[in-house]
Amino acid sequence: MFLRAGALSLALLLASRLLGVVRESALAAAFGSSGLADLAVLALTLPDWIASVLASGALAYVLLPAWAGQAPGHVAALQRRVAIGLLAGALALTLALGLLRHPLAAWLAGGVPAALQPLAAQALWWSALAVPAALLSALWVTRLQHERDFAGMYGANLVVNAALIGAIAAAGLSGSAASAVTALGLGLLAAMGLRLLWLRWRHPAAAPAAPMATPAAPLWLWAMLAAGLPLALPFAARSIASQAGEGALATFNYAWKLVELPLVLAIQLVASLAFPSIAQAFADGRLRDAAPLRQGFALAWTLACAAVAALVIGGPALAQLLFGWGRMQPQALAQVAHWGVSGSWGLLPQALAAVALTALAAQRRMRPAVAAYAAALLLLLAAAAMGVADGFVLMQVLNAGHALVALACLLAIGPQARRALPWALFARSGAMLLAVLLLDRWLGFGGAAAALQLLAAALAALAIVLLTLWRSAELRQALRR
Structure with a gap:
């Protein structure tokens, strides 16, 4: 039951996860276990963690049953409506993270030395800018899951991890902590953008039809x-x-x-x-x-x-x-x-x-x-x-x-x-x-x-x-x- 059904999923998931481990290995090689490593881990993982907690699983639980058996136009209509709500929430969240970046940095990475605290806040600001792309990617991945496009789903992870490994390499070769944080931030935004381009390329085309009823708020919660x-x-x-x-x-x-x-x-x-x-x-x-x-x-x-x-x-x-x-x-x-x-x-x-x-x-x-x-x-x-x-x-x-x-x-x-x-x-x-x-x-x-x-x-x-x-x-x- 499991071996045949999961062969393709396992191969693609294995490739994406192994590249994720390579990303962590690159972090260890570039920064070891230091205050700058703390900043790098926090900056690079926060956007996708926020998307996973707030959206990825919830979207699958709610939208996949709602989309089951629906025509592509109805699916696209509900997806568009959810995307508008997600982006509105993402922009508010980005603003909140930006305004609260100093206390959040002290709470999320309390061991960072005082000299690096301003850079920790800067790293959080880069992460905040990447949140809208991460949330939108979560929605598009859910649509690919509905379409059973596993190559598109796990290929997106390969794209983002490959881009982040390049950013880590560039940051590790930079001459100062400030330039390393800047390189990581720019690399993070580039990785999120490339993933969106990949998902857009794999995304099924369908003209929106009459909108479906949006699932109730308690179900989302x-x-x-x-x-x-x-x-x-x-x-x-x-x-x-x-x-x-x-x-x-x-x-x-x-x-x-x-x-x-x-x-x-x-x-x-x-x-x-x-x-x-x-x-x-x-x-x-x-x-x-x-x-x-x-x-x-x-x-x-x-x-x-x-x-x-x-x-x-x-x-x-x-x-x-x-x-x-x-x-x-x-x-x-x-x-x-x-x-x-x-x-x-x-x-x-x-x-x-x-x-x-x-x-x-x-x-x-x-x-x-x-x-x-x-x-x-x-x-x-x-x-x-x-x-x-x-x-x-x-x-x-x-x-x-x-x-x-x-x-x-x-x-x-x-x-x-x-x-x-x-x-x-x-x-x-x-x-x-x-x-x-x-x-x-x-x-x-x-x-x-x-x-x-x-x-x-x-x-x-x-x-x-x-x-x-x-x-x-x-x-x-x-x-x-």
């Missing part, structure tokens, strides 16, 4: 909360970590990339590919066929166990491979590996939550998930209020928040769906993960050469997948259909 709160957790943790001092924001960002890559490429991809079959299984709000749900959980959990094993065993070598270049300091690199390994354990509850969320979305019962994510965010804010700023501890708090979300989502899917879960597979894969990690501790791969660490990590992940596949009918069915 719940969709925005459901899609935005999960993205707010790592962003909030990153901002809290920045209070620890210069370079902490960039270090946390690099560490989270170690966790984010398997999260997106494995767990979230499985959940998105499973959504149609899970939605069909929950006909009339009741579970008619448990097989898609069992298979989704089986595959997501197995891949999460394999990813945790790979990161725990090969985390230091992987951090060295991705971020140990140029101006990256050895001490900061060790922190990246340490924090990333800590955060990897959060992949286990996120695997359960990702599939449970698809079941809740199929039943149109997202409020329990929204409440759970809000509670997880409050947990992070409570840690910040207690003075927690260490990246390792914040990763643990994130893991606890994701565990809370997973528990809430599993309780919310209902007793019939919970009885369909592959509990035996969960136990077997979890036991294999613990066995692999005990073997790693006994053999001591942590002190081995980087190449041997990476080989051991790959073999450990492969062993978990193959042994689970051998013993699990659910996993074999998930990959066969």
Whole structure:
């Protein structure tokens, strides 16, 4: 079910995500873990983060069902109406970010030295200017998703990341911090413009017809909360970590990339590919066929166990491979590996939550998930209020928040769906993960050469997948259909 359906999506998504990792590697090589690296990370990621929180997920949740079965003219009419509202909101948001750039810079990147604070405000101003293009891109990507133009969707990510890598290279070669920020700002605007040109080229042409009714405001609000709160957790943790001092924001960002890559490429991809079959299984709000749900959980959990094993065993070598270049300091690199390994354990509850969320979305019962994510965010804010700023501890708090979300989502899917879960597979894969990690501790791969660490990590992940596949009918069915 998942392997065939996701081959093209996986290839394109893999290419775009790998280029995103190359972008982070370029940042580490150009600026290391410094105050200027903090500014670069903040400036380059803020526009798309704002678009993702406020628009990307909400647009998909609201517009894709509204567009289903509609003529192209009606689709274009509603798209135009939404675009007008988005641009109006984007302009207001740009103005607000520009006016509040100084206090926002102090809050979002508190570890930046006082001498760089004016440049932090300048970096935020460049980000604010890029927000309208980021929001409009989110709408156009949603239209391509409706048209099933995956090449156009993921090609847009390739375009923007390639442009940003060029901007980072130019900033790294500049002679001063001020010129570096200017180069990053101009490169960011150029990247956003090139992405819009790409999306416009891929955009389907259709003459607008009679406008459809715009979905009601409460639907937009719940969709925005459901899609935005999960993205707010790592962003909030990153901002809290920045209070620890210069370079902490960039270090946390690099560490989270170690966790984010398997999260997106494995767990979230499985959940998105499973959504149609899970939605069909929950006909009339009741579970008619448990097989898609069992298979989704089986595959997501197995891949999460394999990813945790790979990161725990090969985390230091992987951090060295991705971020140990140029101006990256050895001490900061060790922190990246340490924090990333800590955060990897959060992949286990996120695997359960990702599939449970698809079941809740199929039943149109997202409020329990929204409440759970809000509670997880409050947990992070409570840690910040207690003075927690260490990246390792914040990763643990994130893991606890994701565990809370997973528990809430599993309780919310209902007793019939919970009885369909592959509990035996969960136990077997979890036991294999613990066995692999005990073997790693006994053999001591942590002190081995980087190449041997990476080989051991790959073999450990492969062993978990193959042994689970051998013993699990659910996993074999998930990959066969």
